[in-house]
Amino acid sequence: MDQSQSRTIRYAVAGLCGLALLLLLGWLVVREPAPTSNESVAVAVVAPPFAPDADASRETPTNQTAEAITNVATIYRQAFALFDALSMEEKELTLDWRTNVDASAAAELCGNLKPIVALAHQAVAVTNCDWGMDAATLDTNSVQIGTFQVSARALEVMHTAEQARSLARMMVWNAAHCREGDSVGLGDDLAATLRLGQSLSHGFSGGFLGYLTDGAIERLAIAYLADTAGALPDEVAARLKQLFDDEQYEGSFYSALDSDIRMRRQGADRIAAMSPEEAKKALQQRWGEGPVPPTFQAQFVAAERQFAELEGEYAQALTLPEAQYQAWLDKLHTMEQADTVLASEWSDLDRITDEARAVVVQRAMVVAGLAVVQDGPDALASHPDPATGQPFTYTETTDGFALESTFQLNGKSVKLSFK
Secondary structure, three states, rough: HHHHHHHHHHHHHHHHHHHHHHHHHHHHHHHOOOOOOOOOOOOOOOOOOOOOOOOOOOOOOOOOOOOOEEEEHHHHHHHHHHHHHHOHHHHHHHHOOOOOOOOOOOOOHHHHHHHHHHHHHHHHHHOOOOOOOOOOOOOOOOEEOOEEEEHHHHHHHHHHHHHHHHHHHHHHHHHHOOOOOOOOHHHHHHHHHHHHHHOOOOHOOOOOOHHHHHHHHHHHHHHHHHHHHHOOOOOHHHHHHHHHHHHHHHHHHHHHHHHHHHHHHHHHHHHHHHHHHHHHHHHHHOOOOOOOOOOHHHHHHHHHHHHHHHHHHHHOOOOOOOOHHHHHHHHHHHHHHOOHHHHHHHHHHHHHHHHHHHHHHHHHHHHHHHHHHHEEEEEEHOOOOOOOOOOOOEEEEEEEEEEEEEEEEEEEEEEEEEE
16 A cells, blocks of 8 residues: 555544544644543443433424423523523633623623523433434535535534533633522532533534543533632532542443444445445545545445454453553554554544543542542542542642642643642
8 A cells, every 4th residue: 555545544544433523632622631641540331321312302492491301402402592692792701710700790691691500400400311413424414624524413513512611611600700609509500510511421422522522521610629629618519529429420431432433333334335436435525635546445444343343342451450451552552563544543542541531530639639628638548549549649839739640641640739
């Protein structure tokens, strides 16, 4: 295979089922880097809190009250619509909860946010979540982005993820500026923010897209908690510690991995079923990487199926004892040395796995930090670093303290400062 053909295959393999993911990584993960690791962090497989209902219709808000809706995605879409109706200035104010706002402007905005916040609170009680979208769908409608043809469905999924992030930022802003003297409401706001992230993680059937968005929302809530830990009422701190102690986030990584495996197999099966001319046209239209070699269809199908098989093995390897896990990684690295396409693809999954492990550490770290605020540094013994099983490193700062893990992302240890 010459260099041009290899490049074509690499872009297509990364693109057909992973293009939406790679685009999202560009503006979601890179923009808000989360904690990487050279060490394995055990991740428990548990049932997700949201079970998408295969028979659920895509509900619309028409003539429905929030209490009567059985699909939480419908409630969130109502909240998105109300948020979109805010003025540009109001939206910009909610981008960062740290932004200082004039008291009269804050009071007015708090009033305008009330119906949106109420919907987010109501959504917490609805257990079924089905967004009715699948980023894996290779629909015929596409939009040109640079040199890529991106499916309209993938764009819809990404747009919904961005709407969810905007709503999460608004909820944290509301907690910071609209809850003076209302500790119950503050706790409700943060709980609703975390549940919104979970709805993306378990309600999308688009591989890692929803999972990464959930991680970004988790980090937003964690940053707020760390910065305001000393001012939180004890009952709010206790409630949030319980939410972050929930192991369902770890289980959602496996749900996302399973979804990605399904996406790859579906894409491979669809291309395999096409005639050579249909496959050539379908792939060429989407990436515009020049002529598609005659053997590309079979190579693409084989590569996607191989990667899906390795992902399945990886999910099992993550649950193995450290020595067996490292042995599996050694086998994978040997394969990567002989296959540059596989190495290129696997680097993206490595990155996502590091993100997943980092959020697990951050969640444990915020629980430990809240415990220290309440009970002092001795509480660290009861809230160990999941990367080592040992207490986080504790350091006093001028305005509080910092916790640090041995777990690293991009060469830097995960660290969180509490005020």
